Amino acid sequence: xGRWKPPPPAASPYITPAGYAALQDELKALWLRxxxxxxxxxxxxAEGDRSENAEYxxxxxxxxxxxxxxxxxxxxxxxxxxxxxxxxxDQVFFGxxxxxxxADDSRIEYRIVGPxxxxxxxxxxxxxxxxxRALLKKKVADEVVLTLGDSRERFVVQRISYEQNLxxxxx
Numbered sequence: 001x002g003r004w005k006p007p008p009p010a011a012s013p014y015i016t017p018a019g020y021a022a023l024q025d026e027l028k029a030l031w032l033r034x035x036x037x038x039x040x041x042x043x044x045x046a047e048g049d050r051s052e053n054a055e056y057x058x059x060x061x062x063x064x065x066x067x068x069x070x071x072x073x074x075x076x077x078x079x080x081x082x083x084x085x086x087x088x089x090d091q092v093f094f095g096x097x098x099x100x101x102x103a104d105d106s107r108i109e110y111r112i113v114g115p116x117x118x119x120x121x122x123x124x125x126x127x128x129x130x131x132x133r134a135l136l137k138k139k140v141a142d143e144v145v146l147t148l149g150d151s152r153e154r155f156v157v158q159r160i161s162y163e164q165n166l167x168x169x170x171x
Contacts, residue, residue, distance in 0.1 A: 011115040012127050014094050015080045019117030023080075027073045034066045076116065086162035092135045094127055099159040100144070107158065 015023075041059040050056050087093050097111045110125045112135070118126035125132050134144050135157070144155045 009128075013079050013081045013114075014083050014127060015114035015116055016095065017082055017084060019114060020077075020080060020082050023073060023077060023116060027070065027077070030066055030070050030073070034063070034070065037063050037066060080114070080116070090139055090160065092138045092157070092160055095162055096135075097161045097163075098135055098157060100155040101158050103154050 037059055041056065041063060044053055044056040044059055047053055047056070083094055086095050092098055092112065094112055094114075097109065099107060099109045101107050108123075110123050110131070112127050112132045113124045115126040115128050118124050118129070127133075127136075130148060131144075131146055134146050138144060138157050140157050140160060142157050144157065146153050146155065
């Protein structure tokens with residue numbers, strides 16, 4: 001039996017201006033870091049036997065990781081659609097900050113952003129996530145049922161807001 005897996009679905013191409021600027025800054029920082037790693041790799045290679053040179057092996061792996069991320073960003077950035085305007089709507093769409101109430105009366109708040117800038121610790125979830133997909137086009141007081149595996153969780157939309165003037169970090 002083969003190990004072939006179908007490719008994952010393509011991530012949504014949407015991003016906020018601030019998220020796009022952050023990715024551009026990351027790409028610039030990676031190029032600067034790469035120059036330092038290449039210099040350290042050359043110094044480690046000059047020390048002689050590379051098969052037992054831990055510094056050389058470490059720098060090669062680090063360089064590979066940097067190159068992988070640089071290639072990804074160089075391919076991804078041109079494909080992204082920067083969403084500069086918030087919709088004038090009372091429904092949940094990209095860029096919405098949504099306040100939800102759970103069945104136990106606890107409240108959580110999420111902002112729906114692109115997959116490249118999603119960060120659960122700051123309350124930003126990807127538009128491709130199951131919760132965000134379930135929330136799309138919902139209005140205040142609508143109930144959302146999220147089923148993941150054997151668990152089901154109910155949410156009620158309490159508040160929907162959008163940042164009116166999205167900060168523009170792009171040229």
